[in-house]
Structure formats: C-alpha cells, structure tokens
Amino acid sequence: MAQKPNSTRSIFQEVGTDEKAVAAPKGGLIDTGRAGARKGIRAWLILLFAMVLLMIAVGGMTRLTDSGLSITEWKPVTGAMPPMSAEHWASEFEKYQQIPEYKLQNEGMSLSEFKTIYWWEWGHRQLGRTIGLVWFLGFAGFALARKIPTGWTKKLLFIGALGGLQGAIGWWMVASGLTGDRLDVASYRLATHLGLAFVIFGFITWYVFELGRSQTDLMQARRHKDAKLVTKATGMMHLAFLQILLGALVAGIDAGRGFTDWPLMGGQFLPPDPLSLTPVWRNFFEDAGLVQFMHRMMGYILFAYGMLVWIKGRKSANRSTQAAFNMMAAVLFLQMVLGIVTVLNGAPMHFGLAHQLGAVALFVAILRARFLSSFPKSQSVRGA
Incomplete structure (x- = not known):
C-alpha cells in the first residue's frame, strides 16, 4: 500500500504554494537587475548636480561683473567658438557698442576691458552647453543599454527638457537689455532665469536622494x-x-x-x-x-x-x-x-x-x- 505524503506544513510556507522557491520573472520585481543602473544614474546626476551648482555660481559672477550683455547674439551651436582673430574680436566689440549698456554706462571701454566681460558671459554659456551635452550623453547611454529603472525615463527626460527651456529663457533674459534704455536685463526675467535654475537643481537633488536608497x-x-x-x-x-x-x-x-x-x-x-x-x-x-x-x-x-x-x-x-x-x-x-x-x-x-x-x-x-x-x-x- 502506498505511503501517504506528509501533510505537515511549515508555518512559514505560503498557503497554496509549493515548498520549492519560485524564481521571480525577469523584470517582475522592483530593482530586479537594476541595482547597478541606480548607482550609475545617481553618479551621473551627482555630476549634473555639481555642474548646475557651478552654473549658478558662474551666473552670479556674470551678473555681478555686468558681463551678461557682452554677447549680443544667440548662436547655440556656432557660438561655442570664441573670437579667434583680431578681426573677430573687433566685430564682437562693435556689436556691443551698439547696445544701451555701452552707450549709457561703458562708453570709452577698451577692447581689453571688453574681453574680460566677454569671457565671463562666454564661459557661462559654454558651461550651459556642457551641461546639456553631459545630460544627453548620459541619458542616451543608459537608455541604449536599457539600464534606466522602471518609471525613471520620464523623470530624466524632464530634467533635459527643463535644461533646454533654461537656454531659451536665458536668451529671452539677455534680449531685454539689448534695446531701449535699459542698462541691464529686465529684473523679472533674471528672476525667471534663476528660479528655473533652482527648479532644475531641486529636482536633481531630490532624484539623487531617491537613488541613494533602494526602491x-x-x-x-x-x-x-x-x-x-x-x-x-x-x-x-x-x-x-x-x-x-x-x-x-x-x-x-x-x-x-x-x-x-x-x-x-x-x-x-x-x-x-x-x-x-x-x-x-x-x-x-x-x-x-x-x-x-x-x-x-x-x-x-x-x-x-x-x-x-x-x-x-x-x-x-x-x-x-x-x-x-x-x-x-x-x-x-x-x-x-x-x-x-x-x-x-x-x-x-x-x-x-x-x-x-x-x-x-x-x-x-x-x-x-x-x-x-x-x-x-x-x-x-x-x-x-
């Protein structure tokens, strides 16, 4: 006569399940195969955190040195290259001499003095381009490797979208000081520009906090x-x-x-x-x-x-x-x-x-x- 199977059940065994451990399906659990991605994305965001912090500091110095209007055109791509010749420097200086800030405040400024404020504004814009590039390369790399945790794609895209908007608002701010009788940019546009910088900084900070712990x-x-x-x-x-x-x-x-x-x-x-x-x-x-x-x-x-x-x-x-x-x-x-x-x-x-x-x-x-x-x-x- 066949022996009856042991009917004793461990108190730790789930009712209605086999005693053998059931392997979780791939991607079926939070953080499954994503631990490395969270650490890598956090490190990337910490780099962006540091760069945005530097951007805020450089932006402050650009304002304090009255350098923000020294570049009178918005060229997101070609503007990455600074003047490389005497003729190019003369052309940039001539453009600056046409705006109210020069006529009402800095008339008689030397080319050497102009170069000082030009480099502050150029550095400010160049840092913005670099931040955008670091965001794009990081996002593209994690996306192509399929290492972005569930629910994080929209968050990371959101940061990039805010960064692009910040560039446009930066030019909107600068444009307010290129005509009329203003000596500086419109203060409410400056507040909008700085405010958005803090919004971006705040979201990055929060995401760094989140990624510092498991889901x-x-x-x-x-x-x-x-x-x-x-x-x-x-x-x-x-x-x-x-x-x-x-x-x-x-x-x-x-x-x-x-x-x-x-x-x-x-x-x-x-x-x-x-x-x-x-x-x-x-x-x-x-x-x-x-x-x-x-x-x-x-x-x-x-x-x-x-x-x-x-x-x-x-x-x-x-x-x-x-x-x-x-x-x-x-x-x-x-x-x-x-x-x-x-x-x-x-x-x-x-x-x-x-x-x-x-x-x-x-x-x-x-x-x-x-x-x-x-x-x-x-x-x-x-x-x-």
Whole structure:
C-alpha cells in the first residue's frame, strides 16, 4: 500500500504554494537587475548636480561683473567658438557698442576691458552647453543599454527638457537689455532665469536622494512618513524659493547697494518714496528701495517660519530626521547673518556671491529635511 505524503506544513510556507522557491520573472520585481543602473544614474546626476551648482555660481559672477550683455547674439551651436582673430574680436566689440549698456554706462571701454566681460558671459554659456551635452550623453547611454529603472525615463527626460527651456529663457533674459534704455536685463526675467535654475537643481537633488536608497527601502519608509512635517517642510521650500526670486530682483537692479543700514532703511522702516514710479506695478520690480524692503521682509518671514518648523522637526522620533532639521536651522541662521553682513557692506562681489551660494545650501538642506520626513531612515528601537 502506498505511503501517504506528509501533510505537515511549515508555518512559514505560503498557503497554496509549493515548498520549492519560485524564481521571480525577469523584470517582475522592483530593482530586479537594476541595482547597478541606480548607482550609475545617481553618479551621473551627482555630476549634473555639481555642474548646475557651478552654473549658478558662474551666473552670479556674470551678473555681478555686468558681463551678461557682452554677447549680443544667440548662436547655440556656432557660438561655442570664441573670437579667434583680431578681426573677430573687433566685430564682437562693435556689436556691443551698439547696445544701451555701452552707450549709457561703458562708453570709452577698451577692447581689453571688453574681453574680460566677454569671457565671463562666454564661459557661462559654454558651461550651459556642457551641461546639456553631459545630460544627453548620459541619458542616451543608459537608455541604449536599457539600464534606466522602471518609471525613471520620464523623470530624466524632464530634467533635459527643463535644461533646454533654461537656454531659451536665458536668451529671452539677455534680449531685454539689448534695446531701449535699459542698462541691464529686465529684473523679472533674471528672476525667471534663476528660479528655473533652482527648479532644475531641486529636482536633481531630490532624484539623487531617491537613488541613494533602494526602491524597496523607499516603499517601506513611506509607510512611516511624518505627514505633518512633510507639509511644514514643503511650506518652507516654497517660502525659500520665493525669497530666492526676490533676491534675483535685488540683484537685477543692484538694489542691495542702495540702503546699507540695518534694521532700518535710510533711518526709517519703509524706504523713502516706495511707490514713486508709474504705473504702480513697476515699483515692485524696479524701485531699489521697495525691492530690497520686500527681500528683507520675506527674509524675516522665512526665518520665523523656519524656526517653527525646526521646533517641530527636532521633536521627531527619528534621529536622522531630527539631524536634518537641525542642519536646516543652522544653515538658515548663517544665511540670515550673511544677508545682514552683505547689506551693511554695500553688497560687494564676494559677499553677494557667498549669499547666493548660501541660498543654494539652504535649499538643499530644506529638501533633505523634507525627504527624510517623507522617507524616514530605519533605526533600532533603542534609537527611537
């Protein structure tokens, strides 16, 4: 008589499955065969992160040195080559002599002085082209090798599309200073250009954070997110972005050099004649006193709200999240102090650039705190 099969089932065995392990189908699990791709794409994005950071710094120097209008044409391809002969340099200088900035501010500038500002703008544009090339080669390489993880193709294409849009907006900005009676580019166009740079930088930063952990880890961590902290950090991110735009308006019209006392402006709370321009809306973009006043007031609001967010964040049960909000608060405090020092010294070039890079550091710190609120790192019960 045949022996009955053993009917005893292990408590760890799934009901209705064979005891033998079933091989997962290729591509059927998250991260299957994609671990290497995530690390490689993250390294590529870190390179883009560094290049965009450098781009923001070079853009700041281009503005602070009044170099942005030295190249009066937009030639995305042929413009990659700088002047290579005396005749070519003379031609570029002659084009610059036709715009308002030269006629109203730099008349009598020597060719040697022109070359200095030309190289700043050329370097700025060349760096933009290089960033575009690095993005294209990286994306094409990962796509052709079929190494882009599921769901990431659109994200990476989105970064490239924003980069292309940034180039067009850059020329739209420059074009505003080539005609009429402007000495510089339109401040609201400068704010748009810098704002989009921070949008690109922010998405790259977030993607680097995501790719630093496995998709499985992120899905598990999401179950423990602190929704209230995420909301507060999101508000902090939006306020910081608005402050960055106001800072661009300040830089666009050199408003940081108009009032060098603090906490008052010209000895009073409100700057004198804050609504003297017509129509009234122009004052919010072109009146140096009112623009600096708005930047100061938003700075106070950002700092006060940031302290409230920090108080909530430092109470998080997760140590990594606590540390992220502590870092955010420290950078916020240093950026506020640096802003005051910049004003008191009349916004010299080195302080202006440091203040702009401080905004970058603060933006990254806010994003990191928001990310760790959304995806807390696992910790032992003892560490909770």
